[in-house]
Amino acid sequence: GEDVEQSLFLSVREGDSSVIxxxxxxxxxxxxxxxxQEPGAGLQLLTYIFSNMDMKxxxxxxxxxxxxxxxxxxxxxxxxxxxxxxxxCAGGSASKIIFGSGTRLSIRP
Amino acid sequence: xxxxxxxxxxxxxxxxxxxxxxxxxxxxxxYMYWYRQDPGMGLKLIYYSVGAGITDKGEVPNGYNVSRSxxxxxxxxxxxxxxxxxxxxxxxTRSGQGQVHNSPLHFGNGTRLTVT
Numbered sequence: 001g002e003d004v005e006q007s008l009f010l011s012v013r014e015g016d017s018s019v020i021x022x023x024x025x026x027x028x029x030x031x032x033x034x035x036x037q038e039p040g041a042g043l044q045l046l047t048y049i050f051s052n053m054d055m056k057x058x059x060x061x062x063x064x065x066x067x068x069x070x071x072x073x074x075x076x077x078x079x080x081x082x083x084x085x086x087x088x089c090a091g092g093s094a095s096k097i098i099f100g101s102g103t104r105l106s107i108r109p
Numbered sequence: 110x111x112x113x114x115x116x117x118x119x120x121x122x123x124x125x126x127x128x129x130x131x132x133x134x135x136x137x138x139x140y141m142y143w144y145r146q147d148p149g150m151g152l153k154l155i156y157y158s159v160g161a162g163i164t165d166k167g168e169v170p171n172g173y174n175v176s177r178s179x180x181x182x183x184x185x186x187x188x189x190x191x192x193x194x195x196x197x198x199x200x201x202t203r204s205g206q207g208q209v210h211n212s213p214l215h216f217g218n219g220t221r222l223t224v225t
Contacts, residue, residue, distance in 0.1 A: 006151075033213070042199055042216030043152070088151060095140060095159050097214060098168065101151035 004100035006089055011106045018076040020103045022089030025070065032065060034074045035088040037102070043088060046074070081107050111135050115200050115217035122190040122224045130185040130220050132200030140203045141183040142167075142214070143175065145196040152199065158183055190224045197221050 003025040012018045024032070030051050035043040049056045049063045049072070056063045062075040072091075076083055084107050089100040116131045132141065139160045144152040144167075154167030158177040172194060174186040187194060198220045204212040 004151075008149075035214075042201075042218055043214070044216075045213035048213070095165075096154065096157060096167070097142070098154060099144070099152040 004089055004091055004098055006087075006100040006103045008101065009104050009106070011108060012079050013108045014079060014081060016079055018074075018079045018083065018105055020074045020076075020087050020089075020105065022072040022074075022100055023070055024072065024089070024091045024100075026091060026098075028093065030093055031091065032063075032072050033090040033097070034061075034063065035090060035099070037086045037088065039085075046087070076105075079105075079107055083107060113200055113202055113215050113217035115198075115220050117220060118218070119221045120223070122187075122222065124190060124192065124224060126190050127186070127188045128190070128222075130187075130198055130200075130222070132183045132185070132217060133181050134183075134202045134215075135181065136202060136204070136215065137180060138202035138204050138215070139180070141177065142201040142203075143173070143183070143185045144199045144201065145169065145194075146199060146219075147196050155185065155198075187222075192224050195222060195224050 006022045033048045034046045036046045037043045047058050047061050049065050060077045064073045086102040086104050088102045090097050113134045142157045143155040146152050153169045155173050156175040158164045161180050164175050200217040201214040203214050
């Protein structure tokens with residue numbers, strides 16, 4: 001079945017770039033997403049990439065997709081304290097979306 | 110628009126009890142999902158529905174049942190609660206219309222369930 005894996009923790013200094021990585025097993029995933037979860041809240045969509053794209057940039061966010069290696073990454077430029085959250089990679093088809101275990105991003109002053 | 114509404118927010122059950130987690134949406138979305146999030150873990154898909162009258166199993170369906178008699182409601186039923194079902198349960202919806210990548214998941218605020 002489908003599986004999505006992420007590292008559990010990442011700590012960066014404020015102002016540096018954060019890079020969160022994800023690998024997935026289902027090569028038929030049509031869409032790949034990054035969601036953000038702040039404490040005590042549900043998940044919010046940050047950005048997505050279609051499977052026929054290699055890169056997508058949206059303000060401070062850059063998504064890179066390597067289909068050959070089934071590897072997805074999210075880069076957050078100029079990381080701020082407000083970026084502290086859990087970031088989930090997700091992939092799937094039109095009807096079903098599978099999430100990774102999430103990467104907890106913490107920011108050091 | 111209220112969006113996705115889940116009730117209750119919190120519940121404590123004894124082992125063997127049953128309960129229904131309610132999820133209702135007012136966005137006329139076709140697709141609805143139930144996920145569980147265990148402490149420090151990601152979301153696991155329990156069941157999903159692509160429209161009224163249609164439901165499918167996700168990654169972890171054992172111990173749960175669902176129904177989708179209307180577009181708006183997608184209740185999740187626990188028949189014999191077990192400690193392993195202690196978790197936060199999230200209901201989510203998506204439109205399913207038009208281009209799927211422009212149709213993100215909309216999440217409810219979650220139901221925190223403890224089984225003791």
